[in-house]
Amino acid sequence: MTWVLDHLGDIARYAGQHSLLAGIPLVVGLVLALPLGWLARRSSRLYGVIIAGSGLLYTIPSLALFILMPLVLGTRILDTANVYVAMTLYTLALLVRTVADGLGAVSESTRQAATAMGFTGLGQLVKVDLPLAIPVIAAGLRVAAVSNVSIVSVSSLVGFPQLGYYLTDGYQRSFPTEIIVGIVGCVLLALAFDTLIRAGAWALTPWQRVRG
Template sequence: MTWALDHLGEILLRAREHAWLAGLPLLLGLLIALPLGWLAARTRWARGPLLTVTGLLYTIPSLALFILLPLVIPTRTLDPANVIVAMTIYSVALLVRAVADALGSVSAATRQAAIAMGYGGLGRFLAVDLPLGVPVLAAGLRVAAVSNVSIVSVSSLVGISQLGHYLTEGYDRTFATEVWVGIVACVLLALVFDLVILGIARAATPWTRASA
């Protein structure tokens, strides 16, 4: 406990770096997953291939992806941008299915009512399908956020500064306190992400509170 208090400033700095490396890819992944998930939900022939390909992306080992990406894109292994690209890939892998399931959760009757009211195409997607799919989408985002926080910690093995530093350095020094600081800090950060997503989903669906 004393060690953690003595290094509190450094821990908070690494927590901010960790939150950036996990949070930005979550937003980028959502932006990419929205049109792909919409296509998977609307086009039966595209659903299988899209979900299969994006699902396979998640099976790529994170350490291997961090090392191999600089061979494909103009980044360096020790560049945080390398981690952001890798985490965006993982976010897309999880969120395409979440978006497709969220849009699929909207009943056909609701869609028909929206069409009868004059909504079409993009307008219905933004005003009806997406808002009503928020609870399902939020569940997918929560899983992706916790996954990102966990996987980002692996990037400490290639020298990226974040909370995973305490796991690797504590292990190398056989210093259990530092390892526990890294574990607890990662868990707390994942909890913060989870609560933020829950709060945004709750604010975006006021009708669920009214019905309750």
């Protein structure tokens, strides 16, 4: 406990860096997944290609991807852009199918009613389809958030400072306290992301609260 109190500043700094490395790709991945998921849902010919193609991204081992990023992007080995891009790809792999499934969950009768009310094209997507798909998309986003927090910790093996540092350093020094700090920190960060996403979905779906 004394060691934790003596290193609270470092723990907070690593937690902040971990939050950025996991959170920014989560937002960027969602922004990119929305049009791809919509396109997959709109075109039956492209559905399999987009869903399978994005899903394959998740099969790439995270450590290998972190190492390959500098070769692909032309960046330095310790450039944080490598982690941001790699984590965005992983987020995209999880969310494209989620967005497509969320949009597909909107009933045809609802779409027809929206059309009868004058909603068409982009207006219907933004004002009808996406709001109704929020519960499904939020569920996928929660999974992606927890996954990002977990995968980001692996980047400590190639020198990126964040909560994963305590896992590797504690293991190398046979110092269980550091390992426990790393594990608890990652769990708490994942819970914070999950709570934030759930709160956002709750705020954006008032009709769900009325129904409840």
